Amino acid sequence: MRFNVLASGSSGNSTLISTGKTSVLIDCGLSARELAKRLESVGSSVDKLDAILITHEHSDHIRGLKTLIKNPSIRIYISPIALKSSILKDSFNLNLGEPLKAGQAFEIGDLTIFPIKTPHDSVDPLVFxxxxxxxxxxxxxxxxxxxSSVAYELKGCDALVLEANHEIDMLRVSSYPWATKQRILSQVGHLSNKEMARFLQEDFDGKANYLVLAHLSEQNNHxxxxxxxxxxxxxxxxxxxxTLNEQKVSIAKAGSPLGWIDL
Ligand SMILES: [Zn+2]
Ligand SMILES: [Zn+2]
Known part of the structure; x- marks a missing residue:
């Protein structure tokens, strides 16, 4: 199995995971055109995708979906209530996979997918x-x-793509409106560097050989x-x-793919 974070951040999120047999995207938050470009730049293509897994209905995770659903060979996996709140709510004849439910594993080709419920301000937020x-x-x-329910499910992972959205002090003094700051800082907002570090210090089991920091705010983090x-x-x-030395901690980018990580 190998993976490549194609885009990460508030302008769009998408991660490609491939084996010799199966290719899936987690989220498609870029325009379909940009996504196709990035897939090709890493030696893949839209036609090679078997499925798209959707974490939640925020636009930075589903921007390309309206176009990608026109490709009949790609199966879409989404929580049923997230689907009803998304840009797809009025779409017909969707090639849907089984409805996503936290804690219920299922298979796509030779991949086993396990959705995990998270605290975020969308209707049914999941990670995989x-x-x-x-x-x-x-x-x-x-x-x-x-x-702790999420930390528990991350034990035994060989690689983690983990949010490091903001540095709390940078966010506090930024030009963001007060309400946006409160939203980001809340228990259902985004992960700060501080909380990411706390997880690594207290709850991480040390198994992962690769750590990719992701969804960094351009304004409120560095x-x-x-x-x-x-x-x-x-x-x-x-x-x-x-085993997790300096070279194996990388930062996913907004403007270009991170590069393949082979597991
Ligand atoms: Zn979100
Ligand atoms: Zn997001």
């Missing part, structure tokens, strides 16, 4: 843990904090600040986390 031949990874963004917060949290746990 994905497994192939005993290797596991998870993409965990758009959540106000990491409850890649180096997020990276340092993660490295500092991890170093407080050494030698347990000796």
């Amino acid at each position: 843990r994905i497994e192939n031949c005993g290797v596991k990874m998870a993409v965990v963004t758009d959540l106000g904090y990491i409850p 890649p180096e600040i997020a990276r340092l917060a993660a490295l500092e949290a991890l170093s407080s746990q050494t030698p347990l986390f000796a």
Whole structure:
């Protein structure tokens, strides 16, 4: 199994996960045209996709969906109530996979998908843990904090894509309207560097060889600040986390794919 974060951040989110047999996208928050471009730049294409898994109905996660559903070979997996609140609510003849439900695993080709419920201000927010031949990874963004129920499901993952949305002090003094700041900072908003680091320090089992920090705010965070917060949290746990060295902590980008990570 390998994965590539094609885009990450408030301008659009999408992660490609592939085995020799199966290719799925988690979210498609770019325009369909931009997504096709990025898929091709990493040696894939829209035609090679088997499925798109939707975490939630916010536009930075489903922007390309209206166009992509026209491709009949791509099956869409979405929570039924998220579907009713999304841009697809009036669409007919959707090629839907089985309805997503937190805690209920299912298979797409040789991938096992496990949806996990998260605290976020959408109708039925989910993140996904994905497994192939005993290797596991998870993409965990758009959540106000990491409850122990989520941390528990992330144990044993070989790679984690983890939100590091904002540095709290940068957000507090930013030009964002007060209500937006409150929303982001709330328990159902976005993960701060501080909460990401707390998870790594207190709840992370150290199994993952790769950590990708994701959904960084362009205004209220800086890649180096997020990276340092993660490295500092991890170093407080050494030698347990000796495998996760500096080179294996990377930052997903908004403007271009991160590159393949082979698991
Ligand atoms: Zn988002
Ligand atoms: Zn969201």
